[in-house]
Amino acid sequence: MIQTHSRIPGYDYGTERTAHSPLTLEDLHEMEQTVGWTRGDEKALKKAGAVLREQAEAMVDSWRAQIAKQPYLAKWFYGRDGRPDDAYKAAVKKRFVQWVIDTCTRPHDQEWLDYQEEIGLRHTPAKKNEAEHAHTPNVVPFRYLLAFAGPVILGVKEFLARGGASETEVERMHEAWSKSVLLQLALWSRAYVAPDLW
Numbered sequence: 793m794i795q796t797h798s799r800i801p802g803y804d805y806g807t808e809r810t811a812h813s814p815l816t817l818e819d820l821h822e823m824e825q826t827v828g829w830t831r832g833d834e835k836a837l838k839k840a841g842a843v844l845r846e847q848a849e850a851m852v853d854s855w856r857a858q859i860a861k862q863p864y865l866a867k868w869f870y871g872r873d874g875r876p877d878d879a880y881k882a883a884v885k886k887r888f889v890q891w892v893i894d895t896c897t898r899p900h901d902q903e904w905l906d907y908q909e910e911i912g913l914r915h916t917p918a919k920k921n922e923a924e925h926a927h928t929p930n931v932v933p934f935r936y937l938l939a940f941a942g943p944v945i946l947g948v949k950e951f952l953a954r955g956g957a958s959e960t961e962v963e964r965m966h967e968a969w970s971k972s973v974l975l976q977l978a979l980w981s982r983a984y985v986a987p988d989l990w
């Protein structure tokens with residue numbers, strides 16, 4: 793059973809502990825248009841949420857299994873002793889599961905925009921390890937973040953298909969999911985890119 797978000801440690805969505813995005817909602821709208829985001833995508837993602845909610849943990853498990861098989865990815869979860877920090881992994885996992893649900897259900901408002909800034913920072917020295925006071929490496933290099941869009945975008949289709957929707961509906965939900973992940977990664981890149989180049 794998925795915990796309600798208010799009880800997930802370190803999940804600071806909509807609180808004053810979360811970073812502020814340097815973007816305005818108008819800037820966000822331009823980003824949405826750039827990725828091709830429409831009201832239709834918003835609706836399709838809501839439907840996807842109904843299918844994915846109960847599967848969110850299984851989805852994260854599938855991505856985690858891929859990371860575990862690739863030592864150059866797994867190491868970003870290792871403690872000082874060079875072994876997986878299981879407490880850290882477990883804590884982060886809950887927030888990752890919540891992210892699947894948030895991606896489908898949260899409106900693209902100021903709180904959403906601010907939490908995108910926060911998630912980006914949590915992959916960098918600015919905030920990685922902060923929530924758990926962990927001692928894992930202090931950055932996930934951006935090239936891995938971006939490349940992992942492969943599994944996160946493509947891998948979701950089989951989960952969407954399990955909801956009993958038609959092939960066309962699954963395609964539509966998948967398109968919306970893909971756009972949202974790309975949009976979020978573009979926003980997360982803020983934490984890595986020099987301001988005058990971003």
Ligand code: HEM
Binds near residue numbers: 804887920938977
């Ligand atoms: C499309 C790719 C990715 C997505 C969608 C994603 C998503 C997330 C989310 C939602 C969180 C939790 C944010 C929160 O605290 O609320 C998170 C944290 C984290 N992610 Fe990623 N991630 C991606 C790529 C990666 C990769 C490739 C790695 C390394 C193998 C990685 C390692 C981590 C770590 C270590 C944390 C915990 C950061 C902390 O200390 O708080 N992520 N990620």
